Each structure stands twice: as structure tokens, then as C-alpha cells.
Amino acid sequence: xxxxxxxxxxxxxxxxxxxxxxxxxxxxxxxxxxxxxxxxxxxxxxxxxxxxxxxxxxxxxxxxxxxxxxxxxxxxxxxxxxxxxxxxxxxxxxxxxxxxxxxxxxxxxxxxxxxxxxxxxxxxxxxxxxxxxxxxxxxxxxxxxxxxxxxxxxxxxxxxxxxxxxxxxxxxxxxxxxxxxxxxxxxxxxxxxxxxxxxxxxxxxxxxxxxxxxxxxxxxxxxxxxxxxxxxxxxxxxxxxxxxxxxxxxxxxxxxxxxxxxxxxxxxxxxxxxxxxxxxxxxxxxxxxxxxxxxxxxxxxxxxxxxxxxxxxxxxxxxxxxxxxxxxxxxxxxxxxxxxxxxxxxxxxxxxxxxxxxxxxxxxxxxxxxxxxxxxxxxxxxxxxxxxxxxxxxxxxxxxxxxxxxxxxxxxxxx
Numbered sequence: 001x002x003x004x005x006x007x008x009x010x011x012x013x014x015x016x017x018x019x020x021x022x023x024x025x026x027x028x029x030x031x032x033x034x035x036x037x038x039x040x041x042x043x044x045x046x047x048x049x050x051x052x053x054x055x056x057x058x059x060x061x062x063x064x065x066x067x068x069x070x071x072x073x074x075x076x077x078x079x080x081x082x083x084x085x086x087x088x089x090x091x092x093x094x095x096x097x098x099x100x101x102x103x104x105x106x107x108x109x110x111x112x113x114x115x116x117x118x119x120x121x122x123x124x125x126x127x128x129x130x131x132x133x134x135x136x137x138x139x140x141x142x143x144x145x146x147x148x149x150x151x152x153x154x155x156x157x158x159x160x161x162x163x164x165x166x167x168x169x170x171x172x173x174x175x176x177x178x179x180x181x182x183x184x185x186x187x188x189x190x191x192x193x194x195x196x197x198x199x200x201x202x203x204x205x206x207x208x209x210x211x212x213x214x215x216x217x218x219x220x221x222x223x224x225x226x227x228x229x230x231x232x233x234x235x236x237x238x239x240x241x242x243x244x245x246x247x248x249x250x251x252x253x254x255x256x257x258x259x260x261x262x263x264x265x266x267x268x269x270x271x272x273x274x275x276x277x278x279x280x281x282x283x284x285x286x287x288x289x290x291x292x293x294x295x296x297x298x299x300x301x302x303x304x305x306x307x308x309x310x311x312x313x314x315x316x317x318x319x320x321x322x323x324x325x326x327x328x329x330x331x332x333x334x335x336x337x338x339x340x341x342x343x344x345x346x347x348x349x350x351x352x353x354x355x356x357x358x359x360x361x362x363x364x365x366x367x368x369x370x371x372x373x374x375x376x377x378x379x380x381x382x383x384x385x386x387x388x389x390x391x392x393x394x395x396x397x398x399x400x401x402x403x404x405x406x407x408x409x410x411x412x413x414x415x
């Protein structure tokens with residue numbers, strides 16, 4: 001019996017990896033210009049980190065974390081998200097000595113949830129955190145950077161939805177109002193939302209079950225219950241977004257699944273074949289998390305992008321791989337010269353595969369075609385004596401003979 005991958009853990013094959021590299025390079029370029037530095041975070045963390053940051057009553061902690069004991073009996077967890085590890089690093093390495101710290105990271109996350117389109121149990125994210133800036137302009141600037149990133153990738157139909165979750169001053173009173181509202185309609189809610197009434201009533205607003213959407217359609221709005229400082233902050237975020245040329249959609253039903261969020265929250269959706277699970281980026285402000293984890297009081301704002309879903313939205317024709325060239329040497333002397341030539345072409349940035357197969361030119365050309373080569377470079381006895389190579393364009397079915405030092409320019413010019 002053959003061995004297959006564990007369900008929910010996905011191989012990323014050549015062809016897709018070019019898309020991923022393109023996304024990562026684009027993120028690095030844009031985020032760097034906005035002052036972000038890259039941080040590499042460990043894949044495993046102490047379980048306590050996520051219990052304290054994400055919240056014990058969240059679905060992630062209750063159902064989805066990959067947690068186990070190491071050989072010393074300590075509880076460790078494969079990271080389900082990147083914000084808490086980034087904050088842990090921020091505190092541990094005393095990055096708070098700088099007035100503002102901007103970090104971004106990429107890598108795999110792990111959640112034991114039902115696999116669905118564009119979502120896996122090992123999934124990849126690009127995340128970014130702004131630590132130390134409480135200004136609503138910082139929220140808007142970071143969201144503007146994110147929208148620029150999607151625009152650069154030419155993602156069609158990207159829509160920014162924002163909301164405010166208030167803070168410790170106004171959210172408790174709202175949760176009480178929402179609690180009473182949901183208790184009266186408990187019979188109309190799904191089993192998960194009935195349980196959430198007591199533990200995390202805001203999550204009922206985000207439920208995708210049709211009955212819950214209907215039951216909460218007239219629920220009190222948190223935006224209408226904000227205290228004055230939170231209302232002013234939210235208005236200023238919208239004001240600055242407009243200065244950046246962005247008209248956000250205010251969605252009062254949008255809440256985040258993690259307990260640490262305060263004030264501004266957001267999602268970026270893209271209706272392009274993803275169905276109801278169409279969020280490709282999300283995040284918000286979390287002003288209390290650094291202090292909760294033992295650091296100084298620090299206002300923060302951050303986001304995460306789902307790589308798998310984002311890659312599904314890219315136009316593959318925009319991200320063509322570098323042309324593949326197959327080098328075919330005919331004869332022992334040509335093989336010897338081929339070592340020098342191939343090394344020089346690779347030094348010039350040409351993607352070259354040498355054909356070591358036996359057989360005549362016809363069979364070796366067929367092999368180059370099966371390899372998906374864009375070009376075949378042939379050097380036989382005649383070419384060797386003349387200091388030239390025959391370069392065949394496999395896509396156009398044309399060929400020409402050029403000097404060895406012009407091969408790289410010819411292939412690069414055909415990109």
C-alpha cells in the first residue's frame with residue numbers, strides 16, 4: 001500500500017512554488033519600504049502562550065491546537081497563529097526599547113480544523129505587526145500598505161471591511177446587551193452559538209449558519225455602543241483611509257475569533273471562486289496583549305494573510321517561471337566543453353538542465369520536450385569547431401546559430 005500525505009497537510013509542487021515566491025518577494029519589497037523588518041519565529045511555543053493570548057474559550061484553543069508534551073513533560077504547541085509568538089519575541093528581546101517596532105514574518109501555522117477549499121491543517125501565512133503606535137493613522141497606514149500589496153499582485157475584487165470592537169471601557173456593557181439578546185433567541189441558534197452565549201457571545205455574530213445569521217440580524221450593534229474615545233478612534237481610521245484613497249465597507253457584524261482584539265478589526269475579502277470562505281487577510285488592533293504576556297503597556301496593530309487562498313487568486317500567466325533550457329552535447333569533446341558553457345550560462349542567470357541521456361538527437365529532443373523545455377541548446381562537432389551553439393525555441397519551433405557568449409542574451413531576450 002502506498003503512503004499518502006496526512007489529510008489536511010498539503011504538498012506545494014513546482015509551478016505553485018513560483019507563485020508563492022512571487023507573493024513573498026512582493027511582500028518583502030512593499031513591507032520593507034514601509035519600515036517593516038523580517039523576524040523568523042519558531043514553529044513550536046509553550047502552550048501557555050496561546051492559552052493566555054488567544055483565550056481559553058476560543059475554538060482554536062478548545063478544539064484546534066496541536067498540543068503535546070515533550071520529553072520533559074512540558075506542554076508545547078505547534079503555533080496556530082503568529083501574533084502571540086511575535087509579541088513573545090518582542091518582550092523577550094526587549095524590542096520595546098524602540099518607540100515603534102514593525103515586524104513581519106512568513107511560515108506555516110497549524111490548526112486541527114475541517115479542511116476546506118484553500119484551507120489546510122498546515123497552512124501558511126504572511127503576518128505583520130506594528131508594536132508601540134496607538135494612532136488611528138497607524139491603523140490606516142498599515143491597511144493602505146496591505147491594499148497596495150493586493151493591488152500589486154493584481155487581485156481582483158479585493159474589498160476592505162472594517163469594524164470596531166471597542167475596548168475594556170465599552171465592550172463589557174455591549175456584551176451584556178448582546179448576551180440578553182441571544183438568550184431570548186437561544187432556540188434559533190446552532191449548538192456552537194448556544195454554547196458561546198455563556199463564553200464568547202460576540203462570536204455568534206460571525207457564525208455562517210443560516211439560522212444564526214437570521215436570528216442575529218437585528219442584534220444590537222457594537223459600533224453604536226462605543227465609548228467616545230473608541231468612536232473617535234474609529235472615525236479617524238475611516239478618515240485616514242479616505243486620505244489614502246480607500247473607501248472601506250463598515251461591517252458591524254464582523255468580529256475576530258481571538259480574544260486579544262480591541263478597537264479596529266478588519267477583513268479583506270475577494271469574491272473570486274472562494275465561496276463564503278472568501279477572507280484572504282484579517283487582523284486588527286490588540287492594545288492589551290503585550291501587557292497581558294508580561295511586557296509593558298504597548299498599543300499594537302497587525303494582520304495575517306492566508307497564502308493558500310491568495311495563491312488561488314493569482315493569475316498564473318503573470319508569474320511565469322524562468323525559461324527552462326536543456327543542453328544537449330553531441331560527442332565527448334562537446335560534453336567536455338559543455339561543462340564550461342553550462343557553468344557560464346548559469347552564472348548569467350539561465351536555468352539550464354543538462355541532458356545526460358543516450359541516443360540520437362531526435363530522441364533527445366523529444367526528451368527535452370517532455371521536460372517542458374523552452375529552449376534546447378545543441379553543441380555537436382560542427383558547432384564545437386566554429387565556437388557556436390544551435391539554439392532551438394521549443395515553443396515557436398524556430399532555431400538559430402549563435403556564438404557561445406550570445407546564448408544567454410538570446411534566451412533572456414525571449415522571456
